[in-house]
């Protein structure tokens with residue numbers, strides 16, 4: 385766009401429109417200053433607004449300086465191009481607002497240029513301006529709708545991809561990466577502002593035997609059943625994620641070791657009552673749970689997870705189907 389301003393300015397300059405050429409040259413200059421400012425300040429929002437504003441307003445100013453729509457018709461295409469480029473670096477509804485602004489300017493410009501209000505009637509020149517305005521509004525709206533539709537599809541695809549990248553496909557709960565992101569954010573918040581949280585590692589006991597005895601499909605059903613049990617037994621501020629295989633992780637904000645232990649025991653005993661239907665006998669399962677809490681000396685979330693993992697290992701070593709904390713309580 386900056387290059388476009390440079391070309392337009394040069395074209396105008398050598399066509400004898402010396403002072404008018406300052407407007408596109410000004411556009412190029414502001415663009416360079418704006419992007420240099422972005423490079424150093426990283427204030428994307430400010431730069432975005434300035435760039436969209438000059439992209440819509442300066443072509444109109446250039447047009448006025450040339451004497452209206454007819455002598456400068458092509459310039460206005462510059463604006464619609466800038467607005468469409470807006471789709472790539474801002475929200476599509478923000479782009480829509482800029483487009484409505486652009487349409488309002490075109491309509492206002494067309495009406496003023498046609499002289500309809502001053503003259504009280506419209507002559508052949510005025511009529512051609514009004515037709516030109518109508519034509520411009522219709523074609524730019526059609527082009528805008530096409531781009532808006534395309535941008536909507538891209539946005540929907542982006543949302544779907546984000547959901548896929550964050551969700552475990554078997555259980556529909558956050559996957560390992562996403563639960564880590566959640567825990568890391570909360571860890572940083574608690575480290576800075578104070579507070580506490582607990583982390584629970586949960587593992588289905590002898591899951592290999594379930595697979596071997598009942599088949600892989602029943603194994604998958606057990607994982608889903610356990611996942612439902614977890615989501616049904618947590619507060620809405622807690623987060624659950626599939627850590628991998630038959631291992632899950634529960635993140636409990638504002639919880640002490642004792643509170644987390646009570647919650648873990650509830651999950652542990654609830655699992656004993658669960659059954660997954662199979663062709664033969666129902667499949668029952670138990671879980672082992674290890675818990676730890678945030679301490680002020682922790683430097684990263686992995687340290688708390690490692691402690692919970694040690695507690696889980698102890699629960700397994702001690703005969704499974706039980707809850708262990710680290711430190712022990």
Ligand SMILES: Nc1nc2c(ncn2[C@@H]2O[C@H](COP(=O)(O)OP(=O)(O)OP(=O)(O)O)[C@@H](O)[C@H]2O)c(=O)[nH]1
Pocket residue numbers: 554587588589590591592593595599600601602603604607628629630700704
């Ligand atoms: N059905 C099914 N099995 C899985 C899935 N992910 C991992 N597994 C199986 O889970 C089993 C885990 O076995 P182990 O790590 O030995 O653990 P375990 O048998 O539960 O033994 P303990 O944890 O010591 O009680 C492995 O056989 C994996 O192949 C899955 O998504 N579905």
